[in-house]
Amino acid sequence: MKVELFVPCFVDQLYPETAFSTVKLLEKAGCEVSYNAKQTCCGQPAYNAGYWEQAKEIGNKFLNDFSSSDYIVAPSASCVGMVKNGYNDLFTNTIVHNTCRNVQGNIFELSDFLINVLQRDYFGAELDGKAVYHDSCSGLRECKIKDEPRQLLSKVHGLEMVEMVDTDMCCGFGGTFAVKFDAISSAMAEQKVNNALAMKAEYVISTDLSCLMHLDGYIKKNNIPLKTMHLADVLVNGWLDY
Template sequence: MNVELFIPCFIDQLYPDTAFNTVKLLQKAGCEVGYNPNQTCCGQPAYNAGFWDEAKKIGLKFLSDFSDDCYIVSPSASCTGMIKNGYDDLFTNSIEHNRCRSVQSNIYELSDFLVNVLKKDYFGAELVGTAVYHDSCSALRECKIKDEPRQLLGQVGGLEILPMRDQETCCGFGGTFAVKFEGISAAMAEQKVQHAMTVKADYIISTDSSCLLQLQAYIDKHQLPIKTKHIADVLTAGWANI
């Protein structure tokens, strides 16, 4: 199966290893992965800030950078949710309407694609320890992803997934929210990390690097004995030992 890879700005600039692990994971799943190096942003920051004209310009570039007849896979529910939902506001009843609908129907967040399209959940990963899974707002509410990441993580050797309090509560990032409302944002991150530590988790795992950056910042500031990991990094963990 041929797929096109969409790597969001956050991962491109801050977590490139997650991007490479996504490629490895898709290849192991039997996909031929294509990557257009001209791709940039999906337009979400401008859209969320209310600059819809600017967001539409970026969105037009996105629509031209990707095929409308091929699966598009991204290791980010946030950006996938923007395209699936935010683009309705930008392109409905426009000249790009039909192309937009085709791209929207073809783009998938990574865990959603692996489980629901490829029908695969075991990749030989090994990560010894305990973890909690953080439902990002975009994954849960925009992409309707809940069971898929847990199904994948349940197949990781040595890893125990623990329930925690307020499982589906926001981490406090929310893009510009973290800047405009720093105090509230920091308190929400503290709450999420403390809930994970209460159940003695070694890791906090999520589909979204933006959430993980928010939580890791709190962890680093307070030098806490817990780490964050993107699900793509977990599903490729331990491969060198196999």
């Protein structure tokens, strides 16, 4: 199966190791992974800030950078959610309408692809400790992902998964929200971290590095004994070649 890898700009610039983990997982699952080095952003920052014309320009580039027939997989529910939903506002009834619809039907967040397309949930990962899973707003509400990452994490050797209170509430990042409303954003991060600590968790795991970066900033600022990990990095942890 041919798969095109979409590495969001956020992952590319700040957490490239997660992109490599994604490639390892897809290849272990038997996929032939290709990467177009000319790809950039999906346009979400501009779209969320209200600059739809600029977002449309970036989105057009995205549609040209990827195939409209192959699967496209990304380690980010946020960016996949943008393509699946935000592009409706930008490209419905335009000259690229049909191309957009094909891409929207072929793009998947990583856990969604592993479980619902490849039907694989075991990758021989190991991680000792107790963890909570954070449902990102985009993953839960835009990509309709809830059970998929939990099913994958349940097969990780040594990992005890527990559910924290309000797991489906926002962490406070929200892109520019964290900049414009920093006090509210920080309070929301504090609540999320406290909910994880109440479960005596050692790790917070999610499908979105933007959420994890936000939480990790609060964690490090306050010297809290809690680690954040992306799902892809958990699923390759313990491999001999990791």
